[in-house]
Amino acid sequence: MKREAPIVLAGIVGLIQILEHFFDFEAIAAVTVELQNWVIIVSAFSLALAAINLAINHTQKISAKKAGAFDSALLLITMVFTAVAGIFWGMESSGFKFVFNAIIDPAASAFYAMAAFHVASAAYRAFRAHNAHAAALLITGVMLMIAKAPIGEAWFPWMPTITNWIMSVLNLAGVRGIMISSAIGMICVSARILLGIDRSHLGLGRD
Amino acid sequence: MELIRKLGEVDPRWLYVLLVLVVLIPMVSPIGLPINVSAYTSNAFALLDSLKPGDTVVFDFGYYVDGAPDVEPIAVALFDHLFSKGVRIVCVSYKNHGPMIVDKLTEPHVKAGKEYGVDFVNLGFLAGGETALAAWAADIKKAYPTDWKGNNTSTMPILQGINTVADFDMFVFYTDDSAEVWVRQISQYKVPIIGGLITVTAPQAEPFLQSKQLAGLLVGLRGAAEYEKLMNKPGTASAGMDAQSMAHLMLIAFILFGNASYFIKRSKGLAGKGAAK
Amino acid sequence: MSTSIVTWVGALVTIGAFSYLFKENVMYRTIEHIYVGAAAGYVISVGYQNLLTKAWRPLVNEGHWLVIIPVLLGLMLFGPYFGSKLSWTRRYPLSLIIGVGAGITIRSAVIEQLTKQLASTALPLKTINNVLIVAGVLATLSYFFFTFKPTRTLTGVSEVGKWVIMITFGAAFGNAIMGRVSLVIGRVSFLFGEWIHLIKQ
Numbered sequence: 001m002k003r004e005a006p007i008v009l010a011g012i013v014g015l016i017q018i019l020e021h022f023f024d025f026e027a028i029a030a031v032t033v034e035l036q037n038w039v040i041i042v043s044a045f046s047l048a049l050a051a052i053n054l055a056i057n058h059t060q061k062i063s064a065k066k067a068g069a070f071d072s073a074l075l076l077i078t079m080v081f082t083a084v085a086g087i088f089w090g091m092e093s094s095g096f097k098f099v100f101n102a103i104i105d106p107a108a109s110a111f112y113a114m115a116a117f118h119v120a121s122a123a124y125r126a127f128r129a130h131n132a133h134a135a136a137l138l139i140t141g142v143m144l145m146i147a148k149a150p151i152g153e154a155w156f157p158w159m160p161t162i163t164n165w166i167m168s169v170l171n172l173a174g175v176r177g178i179m180i181s182s183a184i185g186m187i188c189v190s191a192r193i194l195l196g197i198d199r200s201h202l203g204l205g206r207d
Numbered sequence: 208m209e210l211i212r213k214l215g216e217v218d219p220r221w222l223y224v225l226l227v228l229v230v231l232i233p234m235v236s237p238i239g240l241p242i243n244v245s246a247y248t249s250n251a252f253a254l255l256d257s258l259k260p261g262d263t264v265v266f267d268f269g270y271y272v273d274g275a276p277d278v279e280p281i282a283v284a285l286f287d288h289l290f291s292k293g294v295r296i297v298c299v300s301y302k303n304h305g306p307m308i309v310d311k312l313t314e315p316h317v318k319a320g321k322e323y324g325v326d327f328v329n330l331g332f333l334a335g336g337e338t339a340l341a342a343w344a345a346d347i348k349k350a351y352p353t354d355w356k357g358n359n360t361s362t363m364p365i366l367q368g369i370n371t372v373a374d375f376d377m378f379v380f381y382t383d384d385s386a387e388v389w390v391r392q393i394s395q396y397k398v399p400i401i402g403g404l405i406t407v408t409a410p411q412a413e414p415f416l417q418s419k420q421l422a423g424l425l426v427g428l429r430g431a432a433e434y435e436k437l438m439n440k441p442g443t444a445s446a447g448m449d450a451q452s453m454a455h456l457m458l459i460a461f462i463l464f465g466n467a468s469y470f471i472k473r474s475k476g477l478a479g480k481g482a483a484k
Numbered sequence: 485m486s487t488s489i490v491t492w493v494g495a496l497v498t499i500g501a502f503s504y505l506f507k508e509n510v511m512y513r514t515i516e517h518i519y520v521g522a523a524a525g526y527v528i529s530v531g532y533q534n535l536l537t538k539a540w541r542p543l544v545n546e547g548h549w550l551v552i553i554p555v556l557l558g559l560m561l562f563g564p565y566f567g568s569k570l571s572w573t574r575r576y577p578l579s580l581i582i583g584v585g586a587g588i589t590i591r592s593a594v595i596e597q598l599t600k601q602l603a604s605t606a607l608p609l610k611t612i613n614n615v616l617i618v619a620g621v622l623a624t625l626s627y628f629f630f631t632f633k634p635t636r637t638l639t640g641v642s643e644v645g646k647w648v649i650m651i652t653f654g655a656a657f658g659n660a661i662m663g664r665v666s667l668v669i670g671r672v673s674f675l676f677g678e679w680i681h682l683i684k685q
Binding site for chain 1: 217219222223225226240241242243245246271272273274275276303304306307310311333334335336338339341342345346349350355356387410411413414417429448449451452453455456457458459461462464465466469
């Protein structure tokens with residue numbers, strides 16, 4: 001029962017979502033929306049899961065006095081401070097806004113921007129036209145970079161016409177082919193889940 | 208030849224410094240290269256410009272602050288444009304940084320006299336990803352019984368007469384992901400959808416534009432700069448375009464140089480066919 | 485120079501993060517941990533806010549008793565923390581999330597991503613562009629046929645598909661580089677504009 005019931009539950013709630021799309025019954029529509037709103041509530045709980053796992057992991061690191069215990073303590077202090085500020089003072093409080101604007105925003109932006117430096121390094125060391133396919137990839141990419149930069153447009157005014165054509169014909173065909181393939185894959189995976197064939201997400205077999 | 212080969216082995220940290228300088232110099236002393244407006248941007252601008260005072264539009268914030276430099280200038284430009292036309296904006300967030308971003312972007316407009324709850328509202332973030340999007344699209348007041356600040360949405364002036372996403376005049380989303388989620392969940396409501404995308408995912412949205420599931424597309428910092436030009440109001444995006452030009456030139460030079468170095472090595476038998484260096 | 489403490493802290497955080505590009509160091513590690521802690525705390529706050537809006541207020545202020553069900557399901561997510569015997573409790577909330585998600589995906593992907601995209605590919609073969617689009621889509625699709633042994637013709641068509649895919653990846657590559665450059669522009673603008681006012685805002 002512990003094994004079958006969750007599979008049946010997933011199948012029923014999924015089927016209701018599908019039925020609502022094909023039948024114009026108010027009752028089904030109401031149940032559908034209600035279930036979707038339940039998912040929002042359950043997902044809100046799930047947001048805390050990662051934070052709890054993180055906290056457990058770093059608390060263990062501190063208690064074991066492992067290397068990096070100081071960093072772990074910093075992490076926990078910042079986590080608790082931010083959570084307390086958000087929950088008790090409110091997300092519009094100056095303390096919470098400070099954490100977001102002075103730490104989260106610049107740190108996240110800097111970490112993400114670091115990819116550009118690695119791209120620069122890769123452009124120099126790794127983006128090689130080893131064969132004809134790689135050359136096609138590189139040439140298309142470089143043409144796009146020229147066309148999208150104002151200086152490229154000024155030097156090669158005909159370039160945007162070519163790259164627009166590439167984007168709206170060849171790129172469109174390629175992306176669409178990939179999109180249709182991935183849609184078929186997605187539909188199959190969803191169907192497997194609803195039919196109870198795929199149970200890996202429930203961790204079954206690992207009791 | 209030997210020089211080219213040796214330069215191919217330069218310490219990457221010099222390249223990092225060079226990239227910063229190449230971006231910084233044109234920002235300190237702008238060159239003022241002209242920006243041509245693409246058909247994508249002019250079409251999206253025409254659609255948004257056709258909105259009338261009193262129309263209500265959704266802005267869905269689907270990006271995290273890390274992707275903001277590329278996509279946020281679009282949102283800034285659209286807030287300026289639509290608020291100047293008297294269009295009302297309902298802000299929702301597909302990603303959890305959204306509510307804080309909305310707070311920041313609407314602050315200057317509040318100072319300029321826009322009224323919260325009447326001219327705009329920040330409904331906030333809902334956990335659950337695509338399911339949450341489907342939920343609020345079907346019944347906005349059920350999914351959002353209160354806004355981000357805890358105000359009741361059923362009595363809010365801006366949301367009077369609005370029950371589903373079909374009741375809006377236009378739907379605009381900003382994202383650092385692909386457009387697929389919005390096309391899947393919003394397209395069925397027959398509301399015109401405009402995507403403000405990060406440059407990286409723009410090619411993936413092309414089929415949706417051709418199939419008319421997306422009414423318009425604005426792409427990255429360049430798209431924002433073009434939009435600013437159409438508004439005749441140069442802003443942060445336009446200021447970054449010279450830097451973008453220079454950085455592109457540098458990276459193209461790197462690619463050409465790296466390949467020249469590779470082929471020289473290969474011709475001398477120093478690099479294998481699959482060697483990266 | 486900026487006089488805002490938020491800008492100053494933000495600048496130090498940015499420099500600390502970028503310092504990794506030169507060498508892994510103490511400043512980078514410290515900032516990394518502070519950032520992860522703050523991000524986790526942020527997510528907790530957002531989750532709490534959602535629960536307040538969607539569960540607590542409807543239950544207490546409006547008497548919507550039905551929300552007790554998702555609240556209980558949400559609490560069941562934490563069962564495994566109280567012993568491995570309670571690990572089964574997590575399956576029910578996961579079933580709800582994944583079941584509803586799969587249902588939504590099936591119904592919308594079939595129509596919006598499959599049918600409409602196929603319909604938009606059925607173009608009249610009157611222009612070269614239309615012919616290229618139709619042929620390109622079919623060739624790309626043929627590249628993903630893995631379920632049966634390819635014939636000679638199919639191999640040839642999928643080779644064309646490979647070229648189309650490479651050009652598609654080339655477009656993605658060009659755009660990816662452009663996007664990354666925009667991110668550096670954002671940070672440089674912050675450090676040299678907002679912080680030290682070298683760039684005129």
